[in-house]
Amino acid sequence: MKRNHKSFLIFLITVIAIVTHTLLNSSLNKRYFNLPEFRKKLQNYAGQLKWVISDQVSPATTMIVKGPRPTTEPGIIFLQTSSELNPKPLVMCSIESAARLNPNKPIYFFMKAFTGNVSAFREPEYKAIPLLSSFKNVIILPLNFKELFNNTPLAGWYEKVDPSKEVYWIHVLSDACRMTSLWKYGGIYLDTDIISIKPLEFGNFIVAESEIHSSSAVLGCNRSHPFLENCLTDFVEKYNGADWGQQGPKLITRNLKKWCGTDNLNQFLNKECKGIEYVPKYLFYPISHTVWKHYFEKNRWNNNNDAIEKEFSKSNAVHIWNFLSGHQKYDIKGSQSLIEYFYQKYCPSTYETLSN
Template identity: 90%
Template sequence: MKRSHKSFLIFLITVIAIITHTLLYSSLNKGYFNLTELRKKLQNYAGQLKWVISGQVSPATTMTVKGPHPTTEPGIFFLQTSSELNPKPLVMCSIESAARLNPNKPVYFFMKAFTGNVSAFREPEYKAIPLLSSFKNVIILPLNPKELFNNTPLAGWYEKVDPSKEGYWIHVLSDGCRLALLWKYGGIYLDTDTISLKPLEFQNFIVAESANYASNGILGFNRSHPFLENCLTDFVEKYNGAVWGQQGPKLITRNLKKLCGTDNLNQFLNKECKGIGYVPNYLFYPIPYQSWRQYFEKNRWNKTNDAIEKEFSKSNAVHVWNFLSGHQKHDIKGSQSLIEYFYQKYCPSTYGTLSN
């Protein structure tokens, strides 16, 4: 038997052992079969299968996980393109709230600096990774842009671009990654400063940020959607890293106008344009960016009234505009601000980690 065949047989035996162990352990200790846990374990072996089938077998490659990926099931995606390994509470709250409100949907958190070993990040030094990984539907994965952009129009651009010369590199990289993720896997993308208030449904949609201007901070698309392919092509052809938003909301806006054949997107609010819903800003951006300080104003509520529930009853989520608010330090616990209310109700585990 050839070496590659032997390795493949070893891999199959390993997978069978994992399944057997999971079935027995679940039946003895929990009384049910946890498919989510099994899927996570199998994902960790997916890279090995790739190497074995290709015949590139060696002691190093058979023991290395190469790029665990989302499953074919649509998911909710979050991205962190910086080198941060201890995300801020707002990031934690965004992911926690999405996980709690969508318990049957996988919630993926891609981190550029993450190595793939959750157990290496322990409290008290690290808070976010241990907390988020405790949710069964949260899957934390390394972000490898080169691998993600492979077989997309962004592959050549990424090889040539020089991050050291880019003024908005973290944002530009995030703009490209969210398009590639949705195009390859399908689902919903949410910025890491978006606190979910309601469950989300998978559908093709773009959110209006302001009058005649679309957002790329929240997007929903089926896998391989042609609109996304057009956006990926436009990203490269009209690339200008010196202009903030050129590859972000401005890209989405100009491509949506082109698709709909109009310079006035407002006429499509609450309607569909060729199968893509154009939803009003109050669903995700109830407070516009000019008024971001409203989230942090003190004494906006007390424990006995429901004014906030009424105020945001039509919203699926709130975008907190961290690009603006993140430059300042804000007291949350005890402030009776909107942001404290959302933390308490929608991400209580994160709220518990905040200092007074």
């Protein structure tokens, strides 16, 4: 046992030396290692170091070391609070599109049921995890609620709440996780039914969803931002699990009004309010939830790319409204619909997995 510990310590010192050399050597990238011997040894010790190593990368000679939690670099955050291990194509497309359009930003995908070992999920049984982990900037992480809420204003609430008595538990839990993760790690939070169509600029911003409500499906904030801390405190103080949206859009709206000192948020559209920009809904909601079926109308595209590009030229992303569209089945491939266009252009790897 002593010899094993000694060997491990020697290897650990070697790792530190190599990493230090790498950081000082501008000819090597800070994240990627093409050293075969280092790769082999690191894989042998992966279990002891508790690192997740993905072989699903391109080029094949590149290895990515993915930590058990986000790094200090803010990224784009996606969450899956259900126990699903085979996310639907829309989830895959949302994450793939964000990864492709923001190649220099980490894409964090938290999954409740994920064990932390990418290699345990192989095709054909699993599609999403192998596909998403093939992108060098996608980092799939376990979602541990107790760990996430620890040392936050929601820690006490989570210990006391009884999910079996909650009417909208999945929604409430999702609202809690998105604000907490953004407060802890910073960056941009996106719902998993939002397909990116442009690179995203990081900053402090909230999106208008309607004339009277702001959105909680898209949020941009720096780490430990006081606005989000106010939201987390409000979450606990005004908690009402029986009111859908109380901890979601309503919470963001009432706290933004308080932050800006106004009952009319529209006066701040395209403007900053104490360091937070209030952006118009067309940036992320070009098609309203009341007409969500437009995304699935057949023969609307008809290979007229220019017309679609013009129609959505002002948008950064499109919200597909899965809480409405997810209850129905639609053919995507060959439908010549808007959704087929977005899949084919912005998440082509996911598109290839779709059946005709």
